[in-house]
Amino acid sequence: MLDKRYKTFMVLNETGSFTQTAQMLFITQPAVSQQISSLEAELELQLVIRDHGKISLTKEGIKLAVFAKQIDLESHKIVESLKNGIEHLKMGCTLSLSSTILPKFIQKLSSKANIITTKINNTQHILQNIRDGKVDFGLVEGNFDKEEFDSFFVQRENFICIASNNITGSTIEDLFSQTLLLRENGSGSRAIFENWLATQNYRVTDFKESMEIASPSAIIEFLKQNQGISFMYESLVTDELRSNQLKKLDLQGFHVEHPISLVFLKNSYFKDTYRKISESI
CATH class of the missing domain: 3.40.190.290 (D-Maltodextrin-Binding Protein; domain 2)
Structure with a gap:
């Protein structure tokens, strides 16, 4: 299962906004920024380009967002199939x-x-x-x-x-x-x-x-x-x-x-x- 940083990153990819991501996840905007920075540091990759209040994902960020979404979708399906047989x-x-x-x-x-x-x-x-x-x-x-x-x-x-x-x-x-x-x-x-x-x-x-x-x-x-x-x-x-x-x-x-x-x-x-x-x- 994905940790909360990846889920935050997926929402950020959808909204294109730290503010909207924070509102959707019911957390503060600094918390969103901190989670993204932590993920970038761990992966040693720049995922988000910040430019005068506007953000966009790097090509690596886009690929990671697609991959994370697939993992999230399939992980829930795997658990469901294990529970129900x-x-x-x-x-x-x-x-x-x-x-x-x-x-x-x-x-x-x-x-x-x-x-x-x-x-x-x-x-x-x-x-x-x-x-x-x-x-x-x-x-x-x-x-x-x-x-x-x-x-x-x-x-x-x-x-x-x-x-x-x-x-x-x-x-x-x-x-x-x-x-x-x-x-x-x-x-x-x-x-x-x-x-x-x-x-x-x-x-x-x-x-x-x-x-x-x-x-x-x-x-x-x-x-x-x-x-x-x-x-x-x-x-x-x-x-x-x-x-x-x-x-x-x-x-x-x-x-x-x-x-x-x-x-x-x-x-x-x-x-x-x-x-x-x-x-x-």
Whole structure:
């Protein structure tokens, strides 16, 4: 468990103020300053830059704050698992995977661990929830910083162009006159599509019109009403393709697969637990 100096330092990192840190911890401002100075002396590192009443963390300080936060979060989880004899897992999942992989995942996992929370949001929100300790791990399809997060591969998903039945086209250029339905910024699906567009030297703004819609299911309903094109995982529209309510457009040069990953904080004590979970899917 971390001593009080590290906890004070974590709060200081969040507030950026000795005064606010003291108020949050119900101690005096000199006590905060003394604890930080003691920590710096023990580690023989400068953690905080003091400049005319303003403070900022050194690069070493930033790294220590991130590490201390992870240790604090995981130490409480370790004690909880030792007391209860079972690991209670808080899980995140992106919207695109919530209706396809998530139900199967929870069903297989139910006999191995206790899922007490499942948060569903876009990739960037899930990653932030992992940082903040709101979830222990997440199922994501978007990109993530491999210096900050570790992961286990779960499976690959086909990423396709899907369209209303009245739309035709064999190249991305053929579709620029259509309305593009796409997810919001922060969505893994949007990032995958925008990254591919960039490799072709195009942008979303090359489409005549685009609409941001946060829900994959809502995008599918718009498409069924003959309102545009979109790019998403094939597993999301399996039934619609089979029943000919929508169609897949095979575009020249567009062949995209993307890995689904189980993502968690780097150097996590529970890495082996997450490995076993990923292997169970």
